[in-house]
Amino acid sequence: MKIFMLGWEFPPYISGGLGTACYGLTRAMSELGIEVTFVVPKPIDAPQASHVKMLSPSQVRASAGRRQTTETIEEMKHVSFRQIDSSLQPYTTPQYYQQKIEDIIRQKNLQSQYIEAEQHQMLEQWEKLAHQSVGAGQYGGDMYTEVHRYAAAAARLALQEEFDVIHAHDWMTYPAGIAVAAVTGKPLVVHVHSTEFDRSGEFVNQMIYDIERRGMQAAQKIIAVSYLTRNIILSRYGIQGDKVEVVYNGVEQNGDNRAAFTDIGIRSDEKIVLFLGRITMQKGPEYFLMAARKVLEEIDNVKFVMAGTGDMMHRIIEMAAQMGIGHKVLFTGFLHGKDVQRVYQMADLYVMPSVSEPFGIAPLEALNYDVPVLISKQSGVAEVLTHVLKVDFWDVTEMANKIIAVLKYPPLQLTLREHGNFEVRRLRWSGAAQKCLRIYNELFQTA
């Protein structure tokens, strides 16, 4: 089975869960012997990206630096990469916000005369981490033009390739998927990791919505990352149910990575509650803050760390200040690779208060790092996890109630950690890849 896969991003150049998902899925597919040609827009004008060419798997892995090269070549031997010159960037633009956050943190640093020494140290740490942050391209010009330019280039590329099925990840690649299907006549699968309704609530961008719906209509099969997302596809996009299958995301085993990080030694006697994700409407950062304020009414020795960037960053920082809990909330900016591991390992609890989360891989990662997890019931991942705490995102009192309980009662933390880590081991990418293969086979047979 040969797959022509269209994506937006691939590690190490990621700004969200999509790149992680594509990496995990293609690796597991490779292990099943599925041949994947992965097409990504190549970030142009990005100084840090210019030295990396995603042409061969070994080069990719070497630059990602996650695994040993020999091992990786083995793992990804069936995956090859094609790049198209395009400045397409998933989710908005990380770098722009990166800049902004650093400025804000710096200002905050200067203004506050009362910051304790350890906090100071922590801020410095975060700043250091932030500097190593996302390197890839600036977004310039018209995104829609870019999407269609990508589509045209992908179609041209497809004519030189041999494959059985087209697999397109999220809306930016749907036009490309449609174009490739049109020129090659191969069946199209679109993989919905999120919809415009998740990202923008009721204020949908009509053009993006149209692109999404056209992609879903043109596809022979739609893969949704959860039943939550499947329901949105059915109710909001008017797609027939028998066309939409649910394939849950997985998480990679962190394995021996953990041993290397036992010596971080920044642990103080303060508890750390972690928010990790884009600071956007979709992720519910303001509910995290409101819950934090309530927690601080009861408990004092706790800090709230918000790792990530996004268009609400500025507002959230100001909101924390207005609530009078600015000294208890730390902003790290966007975190990468090792820093993500580090922040997970420092955390006593990971909170994902998402307003609308199609799936949510981060809680799986947190569980992988033995961190107890509190997630909103409005997330797809809530469908597969039982050994976690769940709360409605708007119920900040209950959110605070549960955060306090985790910090206050070690047996709760222990039980969540033990069972959660065990449970997450069942959610591997290999399961997702097998389901995809079954879907491909069905298409292949009917085609």
Add this chain to the structure above:
Amino acid sequence: MASVCFYFQVHQPFRLRHYTVFDRSPRYFDEFKNASICRKVADKCYLPTNRLLLDIIRRYEGRFRVAFSLTGVIIEQFQKYCPEVLSTFDALAQTGCVEFLAETYYHSLSFLYSRNEFVEQINKHCELIERLFGQRPRVFRNTELIYNNQLAQTIEAMGRFDGILAEGADHILGHRHSNFVYRPSSCRRLKLLLKNYALSDDIAFRFSNRQWKEYPLMADKFAGWINNVNGNGHVVNLFMDYETFGEHQWRDTGIFDFMRHLPEEVLKHPDNNFKTPGEVVDSYEPVDTIDVPHIISWADTERDLSAWLGNAMQSNAIHELYKMEKMVKQTANLELLEDWRKLQTSDHFYYMCTKYFSDGDVHKYFNPYESPYDSYINFMNVLGNLKERCLPTPSAVKPATITV
């Protein structure tokens, strides 16, 4: 001779209301939920089954006999929410064919944590039963049939009991069978009745299971299995939750018809009869002693305590609870004492069970919480408030922030 000995467990806990760490109210229990569940189960199970049994008892003129164990907390709920159920139990008591057993008033695990509290709760329960039904319980059953040698010893030492019930677990019986009366190895006088779990579970669990090869179970078939015991045993102890009738096995499974016809089928054999546990104790001598050094129960396939004390949350919650005994009793505040005791009901710890949680099985059905974690958090918040109320200088002011 084969005596059929029915004993039905009747119990509902006082469920807690949603209680966050921010709550300061001393009202812990969910009146609405408890009232509606009590009424629902009364309509589906307690009332129709009581009427059916009353009917059968009258029809067989004393030849059909059963036993009940009603916990103190279910009696309190009947008094509050559906007194008509109590009057039907009273009618049953007046037939002279119904025996009431003793247990811990609060359906608690107190035997494991406080012998003092354990004995107090049994005495309180016996007084209630005597006051309501005019009979002094002679046979004791512990919460969830939790049992070991020490328990038997403690019960014998109380001087008021002639018999005790336990699960007929294979590993304590060995080659022996539950269809005889035994003596606990730690006792001289007390007699031990063991549950025939195979035949009990045929009614309680498998009755409506269409995958079961004996489905559908009819009264004559079941009576045939009872007849097989003739010559191989004295008594068939059928112990089960009373909610089996109409609640666990719905009316449309035919469970009521099964019960209606069972006495007739059983009594067709001249050597069969029905006896209550007290009568079994009077009629048969122990054939052997049974040694149970380790604790057993009637729960799940493990027959152990893991459903109540299997994880860190459960043992933490129960330890914290019993640690407060002295503090609560020193206040001499009856309201506090009662709240503390209602928290001892084993169901609260059962809700925190993480075993099988992911599989969504029988444990889930009886659980008012979405997850065992929610239940632990709720319980600990209530316990936190109770502790504050025990402090010598109770203040209405919110306590200062704490360090965890």
